[in-house]
Amino acid sequence: MRQTSRHLLLCVAVTLGYAAMSQANSPTAELQVRIAYLAYTPATGPLLSNVIGEPTDAGLRGAELAIADSNSTGRFLKHAYRLDVAKHDDSESLLEAATALHGQGVRLFVVNAPAATLRKLSQTLDDSLLINAGSSDDNLRQSECLANVLHTLPSRAMLADALAQFLAVRKWSRWLLISGPTEDDQAYAAALRRAAKRFGHQIVAEKAWSFDNDQRRSAQAEMPLFTQTKEYDVVLVADERGDFGEYLPYQTWYPRPVAGTQGLTPTGWHKTVETYGAAQLQKRFEAHAQRWMNDRDYAAWIAVRSIASAVSKLRQSDAAAIRTLALSDQLPLDGFKGRKLSFRSWNGQLRQPIPLVHPRALVSNSPQEGFLHPSSELDSLGYDAPEVSCNLAASS
């Protein structure tokens, strides 16, 4: 009992500490930097695999921590960072809230929303800088780049390439590809097909999961027959919501591993990432949020940190100046991933190593050794300059 109350007290103290830091509107600050966090995450619909829920504040807690981290530098430079939060259940209300914040003078936004909402926000807030920490949509990085948007969440192409490189190293080159019915699942499957082609894999069979075969059987019971195809080395699954994919491991017709959205998963961040100082970031986040840091949290964290790093360097918070600096090669970012991170000048995507994980361990980190690139090995993941039709650095 005593233990519990002491622990509770500690939690409260920690929370208060962060609240105090994130509201660091110290009157002595010479530069006040306001960053708004905009979130709209549509409901996924009913899921078969719903035993372990996902945190509902993913992203937000990362942004909060980054504000506290940034105020630590700000304190010494007399810069004060403040986070405004707008979280809504539909796209329209979020747009309204964003417009209101814009009216108050906010020009720096971190957005955790689907691609369609992001496009609208980008149009409405056309004199602002938006950092996308919520959509992994490949079109936004390839053919439909938004001039005022940078991306810190890895694209689906980056995730798929990271996985395909590892599978090439393991020589698991015959794939069975199973995809779910949603648009997002189809986009993930498309990224996997592209990666297969890039890294010399062969998709020996493709199946679409619908689960309308025999409703008297469970998904688990369905899987062995469902995966009875031409022989494969590995099953690739595209099920972003986590509807059926969790039932694939150990239930495949051949005794083969599962990878993709379930099984061995490529992701921007995971609890098991610990080297290169990551353990310290994980500890700070866990003290702040009372849970593990996930890829959304990381994307929002590094988004705010990118803005703050640019502000520290520029000694001002003008959105256009931050964008120009971010797209140049003069803003090395410390993302606890073992090397400096930076934004691709052509599409504004944060180049970064991609951890490959299973739920309780780090399996590998891509890019894999030997996948060379003329300028940066990190650019072997995702859409490289010659493959995209936009050039952000040229359009300002």
Added chain:
Amino acid sequence: MRIALLAASISLALTSTSSLAATAYVSNEKDDSISVIDLATMEVSATLEVGMRPRGLLLSSDNKLLYICASDSDRVQVMDLATRKIIKELPSGADPEQFALHRNDRWLYISNEDDALVTVVDSQSDEVLAQIDVGVEPEGMAVSPDGKWAVNTSETTNMLHWIDTSSHTLVDNTLVDQRPRHVEFDGDGKRLWASAEIGGTVTVIDVASRQIEKVLTFQIKGVHPDKVQPVGVKLSADGKYAFVALGPANHVAVVDAKTYEVLDYLLVGRRVWHLAFTPDQSQLLTTNGVSGDVSVIDMQSLKVTKSIKVGRYPWGVVVTP
């Protein structure tokens, strides 16, 4: 019994006759141990068990005591090198990583990585003298030769924090490149060298004005610039050279300490962390975290002459005569 004693004293006499050769102590981060290297034979002569995740190491000015940052044990341990026993543990604050000893041989300045604090401990009375708020993830720590300044680096705040040792207050901050890891004063205390791991640079600062004098960059043929991650820095006593450990670039840069020109890059083991000279300055040792060994650089020829296998993830290194 008497024979045993006699034998013991003979063997003691034997070891002390080889005292011309120095002894190196290397902390093994993932083995919770210290490897003892006899530099006469260039072999590990003993492995000593210490606290969890030992990283920073320091010697008392008489070389009799070894201070060890046992990061995951949240304490600084003090080892008597004559008996190789831990004689006491100092209250260090949480997660001590690097530290520095004041010239008075008493005040230890310790970085508490998880708490954004520098803790000052009196190593004789075991008292905590002060705790000073610094930036997020404090790491590198150095005290100026005249004892006036203690300088700390904070890795996420990207700053050097100047602590006045007479009042133990923070009086100035210098913004440097991303992830500053290590600071080192030169022999006469006129300049401060600070490495930035992610920025890939070393900043040289004029101590009197606390202004940046030079920012060094490094380019190694065949190594991607992103892998050039400066960590440990050591300056030769004659004031000629600075040596910079470049982390996963697996090289140590040799810098002309007067002109700041990079003279050479020496290939060492994988992920090179920290450096230490032998007392006669004839050799420089490097700890190589990933390859689990220590490289020996001959100062006359500036060539790597030997690598010595130690424990897992060697991190800090000090050498006694």
